Amino acid sequence: MFYSLDILGTIAFAISGVLVAFNKRMDLFGVLIIAFVTAVGGGTLRDLLIGETPVSWMKDMTYTYVVLGAAFFAIVFRRKINYLRTSLFLFDTIGIGLYTVVGIEKGIIAGLHPVICIALGTITATFGGVIRDILCNEIPVIFRKEIYATACILGGITYFLLSNFPIQNDIVFIIAGIVVIVVRLLAVKFKIALPNIYSR
Amino acid sequence: MFYSLDILGTIAFAISGVLVAFNKRMDLFGVLIIAFVTAVGGGTLRDLLIGETPVSWMKDMTYTYVVLGAAFFAIVFRRKINYLRTSLFLFDTIGIGLYTVVGIEKGIIAGLHPVICIALGTITATFGGVIRDILCNEIPVIFRKEIYATACILGGITYFLLSNFPIQNDIVFIIAGIVVIVVRLLAVKFKIALPNIYSR
């Protein structure tokens, strides 16, 4: 079940990459690369930082097939993709929830400090989008708006708080992922943003 | 023979970095760094992804000497470098051919899937230019025009198709490299581009 949700996130990230690449009027190859980088970039940086090489997408072909499939779908139905924006937002939100927890687990396996594990989960969930924006010559969107990374961090904190209690690890995993998703949904619904640090 | 052609590619990539850095009016140090990154960036990313560290240019000084030599040459003869543009294009094309095959071979040695090996070859050949463009604050040129990465991919496919036949590995190596070079030359000569995915 986790695995198929992880795939939903990969699909959503790939399609979000296609949409950004379209806006920059990239060619077919550029669109595919941006889709790929958006979907696997966060996990790749995570694997590099902890030294787990070759990185995940090089060892498991599922990522490649899913990204290529999602990207071709988005290219073929590019005129209709706007109708999908709400579904995409949901996929993307599920994706960051799952990616966050996967990153945290990898950090725990590598024996890292909880704070570093949370950072690793957040990197897994958000840096695909950061690399996408850098390749498209934009200031990464997560540095400018939306409680996005903050949702990942709150999910990570939940994970470590709950792991002090005698709860089964799979349940902690699920709850932490749900916290990420719910925080993001609430933040977008109620337009909650980080406190403004600039004087008007 | 392969080795000296590889050096030709390194020279061409270094000089192309110098030319882009000139356009941005970078200082001497900036020009040298951009030359270096353009020439070794693709191979460095490849080495990081498969976990072959320290990365190649740290273990073999040839790259450093060749890049510094080519960059100083380009800086000294900067007023005349335009006469060399055709030769540079040829060097660069030979370079991506060689870099593609070197990347594929490294992927095979690391035991990766053929599709991933082709990706690795393409990364080796193209990401030096991508990092160059990012450092110069441009959208990477390979995402916007020219059949460049596509030539690498076609060369990679040729490699794996031919390796099913009882042909000596060195010959397959040479043919795949030649396919990359010929596809690129034909694409530029006949102005062949990827299909336009945008409506006019």
Added chain:
Amino acid sequence: MFYSLDILGTIAFAISGVLVAFNKRMDLFGVLIIAFVTAVGGGTLRDLLIGETPVSWMKDMTYTYVVLGAAFFAIVFRRKINYLRTSLFLFDTIGIGLYTVVGIEKGIIAGLHPVICIALGTITATFGGVIRDILCNEIPVIFRKEIYATACILGGITYFLLSNFPIQNDIVFIIAGIVVIVVRLLAVKFKIALPNIYSR
């Protein structure tokens, strides 16, 4: 003593990241990330290139605490931070001196060629700022002005020249760091720049 000076550099780099992020009007999370990346980015790239993973800041929490502390300080006192600019410049200069020597030592331990060790020291000292500028969508400042990387390189050359003499390693370490610092201070004081390679 070295350790606390290293921390001074980390503080200075973190605060310089905060200041650049302010100029881009990033949100709180963006400011913290840019501070972190500026302070640890150079060391992270160094660790990745030589294959020392997990990278340093994942194994030693000091970096995380120092960066978060410095960033919160800079955010809270953001209206007064301008009074600190001279101190910051001094910290930053001490920081590149220390970071350069730390990078060189890591290269020597990894058994690399002196020229590569100097490159590694320079990467450690300067690439945090390069990544900061890329994330902020600017051409990296070190490619455009100031003898900054050049100071690191001169310090590195000093290190290897002196290590041929029967001088204690710690002393060589200190002198090389001081060379970086003094070259930078003199360059800024007397407005020394690299030779202009562009015709007017």
